[in-house]
Amino acid sequence: MTTPPVPTLAPVFDVRVTLEAPLEFGATSAGGRRIIPITGGEITGALEAEILPGGADWQRVRADGSLEIDGRYTARTREGELVYLSVRGLRTGPAEVLAALGHGEDVDPGNYYFRTSVTFEASTPRLAWLQDALFIASCIREARAVRYTAYRVS
Structure with missing residues (x-):
């Protein structure tokens, strides 16, 4: 029986997204909600680009303080x-670490889990x-x- 190939990861680019202060909605019918406006940033590596203002991160806050990104x-x-x-992804960790992140404190990234998937849409053949x-x-x-550092799954 043939087995599927084991995926590997290769770093492809680094991203820095700059943010405004979160808009805290509190509890809604969908759960806790916060929206964080994106003001800019950059992508470097195999993709070189400027992040434009106007996007956002629509987060759902779980009861334990974890965030669905x-x-x-x-x-x-x-x-x-x-x-x-x-x-799309998840940021989770101990309650005190999530609270410190929520207050804008520097926290060792080894103390929390923050992973995402990244998908793209582009219309040019060069970016296919x-x-x-x-x-x-x-x-x-x-x-x-x-x-974040984005890795291609191969």
Whole structure:
């Protein structure tokens, strides 16, 4: 019997997304809700692009303080090509660590779990490779930014 290939990870690019202060909705019919506006940032590596202002991270806050991440934003390459990014994932950890992150404190990323999947939409043939692979990211939360390294799953 043939077995499927074991996936491997290769780092492809680094991302830094700058953020405004969260808009705290509190408990809604869908659970806790907060929205964090995106003000800019950059992508470096195999993809070089500027993150444009106007996107956001629509987060759902679980009862234990963990966050379900749903980020959507746009980037523009140096060549002027637009790229749409959709980032979905989870940030969780001990209650005191999540509270410190929520207050904008620097926390060792080894003390919490923050992982996402990243998908892309682009209309140019040069960027088709972004739509033909799966990417996962290991993320760090800073006071006014999120940084992550995206890995291609092969």
